[in-house]
Amino acid sequence: MPVRIRxxxxxxxxxxxxxxxDALRKLEIQPESVIPTREGELITEDExxxxxxxxxxxxxxxxx
Amino acid sequence: MKCRKCGEKASLNMRQHKLALCKEHFLAWxxxxxxxxxxxxxxxxxxxxxxxxxxxxxxxxSLWDILWxxxxxxxxxxxxxxxxxxxxxxxxxxxxxxxxxxSRDLHLRVISVExxxxxxxxxxxxxxxxxxxxxxxxxxxxxRHLMNRAAQEGGYSxxxxxxxxxxxxxxLFGNTLGWRVGYLARQGPVLEARPGLARKVKPLCRFYxxxxxxxxxxxxxxxxxxxxxxxxxxxxLYYKELLNRLEADRPGAKLSFYLGFLRAREHMTFHEDGKDxxxxxxxxxxxxxxxxxxxxxxxxxxxxxxxRLGTITGGEA
Numbered sequence: 001m002p003v004r005i006r007x008x009x010x011x012x013x014x015x016x017x018x019x020x021x022d023a024l025r026k027l028e029i030q031p032e033s034v035i036p037t038r039e040g041e042l043i044t045e046d047e048x049x050x051x052x053x054x055x056x057x058x059x060x061x062x063x064x
Numbered sequence: 065m066k067c068r069k070c071g072e073k074a075s076l077n078m079r080q081h082k083l084a085l086c087k088e089h090f091l092a093w094x095x096x097x098x099x100x101x102x103x104x105x106x107x108x109x110x111x112x113x114x115x116x117x118x119x120x121x122x123x124x125x126s127l128w129d130i131l132w133x134x135x136x137x138x139x140x141x142x143x144x145x146x147x148x149x150x151x152x153x154x155x156x157x158x159x160x161x162x163x164x165x166x167s168r169d170l171h172l173r174v175i176s177v178e179x180x181x182x183x184x185x186x187x188x189x190x191x192x193x194x195x196x197x198x199x200x201x202x203x204x205x206x207x208r209h210l211m212n213r214a215a216q217e218g219g220y221s222x223x224x225x226x227x228x229x230x231x232x233x234x235x236l237f238g239n240t241l242g243w244r245v246g247y248l249a250r251q252g253p254v255l256e257a258r259p260g261l262a263r264k265v266k267p268l269c270r271f272y273x274x275x276x277x278x279x280x281x282x283x284x285x286x287x288x289x290x291x292x293x294x295x296x297x298x299x300x301l302y303y304k305e306l307l308n309r310l311e312a313d314r315p316g317a318k319l320s321f322y323l324g325f326l327r328a329r330e331h332m333t334f335h336e337d338g339k340d341x342x343x344x345x346x347x348x349x350x351x352x353x354x355x356x357x358x359x360x361x362x363x364x365x366x367x368x369x370x371x372r373l374g375t376i377t378g379g380e381a
Contacts, residue, residue: 041075
């Protein structure tokens with residue numbers, strides 16, 4: 001079962017067992033520009049993604 | 065990753081500080097650090113009346129929350145820009161700002177641009193040369209004018225904005241690329257008052273944008289998540305992205321860029337002189353200081369807007 005990752009209206013899938021840091025690198029998402037959350041809780045970049053995880057990346061950059 | 069203070073599971077890792085904290089300790093750390101910045105840069109005291117400019121976003125609402133928790137006398141100012149963007153941007157950010165104030169029993173003053181100046185920002189911008197493509201320039205001009213006026217009228221000793229380190233580093237990056245010496249001389253955590261101009265402070269200037277988003281999330285502050293519809297393609301966002309790429313490879317790069325600049329500034333490396341020095345005089349129409357000859361940019365621009373609106377609607381300008 002893949003790990004689902006959502007950033008605003010974009011959806012991605014990665015395999016379980018990798019860290020958040022590796023997933024962001026694979027998806028070419030700047031780690032400084034997002035906060036990863038799982039079930040509403042903030043998680044750090046060393047967290048290992050589990051089968052069926054639903055990760056929401058909160059975009060943090062704003063301003064014009 | 066473990067919290068450095070208690071060993072529990074960390075919520076956020078701040079690589080530039082080599083510091084990971086759990087929710088409880090992060091929520092305590094942010095106000096402590098804000099207080100340190102307020103003291104370090106002599107921003108204000110607990111006797112001062114502070115006006116916080118709130119947009120409904122994570123930074124300004126978090127700033128107001130922190131000042132309130134630290135026991136400062138802080139009122140809020142929300143400027144309704146009348147931007148819709150297909151998802152009621154201003155309407156929603158105003159609702160969130162009002163809900164925030166009500167939940168903490170804080171005083172929020174709301175100013176509607178349409179009511180004050182005669183038209184909402186997008187409509188007005190479409191009638192001006194400078195805003196035809198994008199209303200950001202007119203929006204910034206209008207907000208600065210109204211914020212200053214509200215601070216003066218309300219007798220506040222200081223106007224506080226929610227600029228974070230990413231905002232400051234991006235502005236610094238842009239000013240350095242263009243060697244805008246006058247802007248560099250004036251950029252800092254505190255902009256001192258001048259006749260007719262309120263004192264301005266940025267208490268969150270040492271926090272990364274990511275930390276402020278984490279604070280809002282962990283504190284449960286409901287903020288406007290959608291970006292301003294006109295922000296897409298903004299140069300500031302591009303600079304922030306560039307700086308974040310640098311930060312990913314070199315943790316602390318943004319922090320040292322900004323703090324190094326502040327140290328250089330202390331030693332007067334950048335000083336206003338010659339044509340970069342701002343000579344101000346009162347605008348004959350509104351009385352606010354301006355560097356332009358005659359009326360200020362706000363009065364000139366909005367006079368044209370009202371004239372054109374009058375022409376379009378057939379009414380009086």
